[in-house]
Amino acid sequence: MTIAEIAKLAGVAKSTVSRYLNGGSVGETTKLKIERVIKETGYIPNTFARSLKAKKTNIIGTIVPRLNSYATSQTLIGIDEELRYQNYQLLISNTSQSLEREIESIYSLANQKIAGIILLATQITDDHLEAFQKIDVPVLLVGQQHEQCYSLIHNDEEAGFEIGRYVLNQGHRKIAYLGVTEKDIAVGVKRKLGFQKAVQEVKDCQVNYFETSFNLKAAITMFPEILATYQPSIFVCATDNIALGVLKAAQMEGLHIPEDLSITGFGGYEITEIIHPGITTAKFYYQEAGVLAAKKLIKLVNGDEIEKVTVSNFDIILRNSVDKL
Numbered sequence: 001m002t003i004a005e006i007a008k009l010a011g012v013a014k015s016t017v018s019r020y021l022n023g024g025s026v027g028e029t030t031k032l033k034i035e036r037v038i039k040e041t042g043y044i045p046n047t048f049a050r051s052l053k054a055k056k057t058n059i060i061g062t063i064v065p066r067l068n069s070y071a072t073s074q075t076l077i078g079i080d081e082e083l084r085y086q087n088y089q090l091l092i093s094n095t096s097q098s099l100e101r102e103i104e105s106i107y108s109l110a111n112q113k114i115a116g117i118i119l120l121a122t123q124i125t126d127d128h129l130e131a132f133q134k135i136d137v138p139v140l141l142v143g144q145q146h147e148q149c150y151s152l153i154h155n156d157e158e159a160g161f162e163i164g165r166y167v168l169n170q171g172h173r174k175i176a177y178l179g180v181t182e183k184d185i186a187v188g189v190k191r192k193l194g195f196q197k198a199v200q201e202v203k204d205c206q207v208n209y210f211e212t213s214f215n216l217k218a219a220i221t222m223f224p225e226i227l228a229t230y231q232p233s234i235f236v237c238a239t240d241n242i243a244l245g246v247l248k249a250a251q252m253e254g255l256h257i258p259e260d261l262s263i264t265g266f267g268g269y270e271i272t273e274i275i276h277p278g279i280t281t282a283k284f285y286y287q288e289a290g291v292l293a294a295k296k297l298i299k300l301v302n303g304d305e306i307e308k309v310t311v312s313n314f315d316i317i318l319r320n321s322v323d324k325l
Contacts, residue, residue, distance in 0.1 A: 001043045057113050058088045061116070062079055064093070065095055066096060070270070078289060081291060097122070103127050114137065118297055141153075151308070153312070156266075161195065163316065175232055175235075178235055178238065180214060210226060227250075258321050267283070281316075281317050
């Protein structure tokens, strides 16, 4: 069923139906005719196509590095719920952690006349900044921060400090910190920086810093060598995924958690509560952050002012994976 067919059945001009569907002024009698035909035919407007034809769309593009991530999926749920509430549509572009595809997605979405872009970035390069300048579309970063961009970030540095302080208060002084590449400023730099600030407040603390990937299997592979050569009392892991890998590897070695080895993570993934023992972690509220990101971007789309950087909340969730020495 098309607009032209609706117009024919209602006995009105096609432009009148189009004006009605877009919220324009239509006489009451004409309005009732169109509504009756729409109800009888079960017509559903193609809002995507209508948006592409309009000067201003109601589509928000969201670029994500990967879909098989708890943090990403929860953030998307929050974004989608808020956009739906405010009568916007969500269009997702997955880059599979490819920076080249990320840049391509920025230009591609802009060419599709979307109203704005939410970018769940892992890093911001000169190519990103060039793309932001070339497209006439408001952009909001989620998870990363840059002085030239509007950003919504998690309080990674403070979370790192609080995890560090808790671990140290539990008596741990021989620590393995298992992080990720420093190209990821939020996870690779700020969480570690916060942890280092906590370590500086105590004496006689030995910390060895290691780098792995976000992949759980990579942590499992690295674990035996770190344990054998360093023998820490605790693994502080930059993500819950890494912590889960360490937990699995420790159990494969026949170790008991936390009696033989303690573990902490970052993220607050649901599985860290379900498994035994539950993992102590810094919980970020990804879904709430998604809602807030959508609200902020819609304000930018409407030309309203927002603060350059918005910081979301976190909590330290204490479970059974850390022993007190």
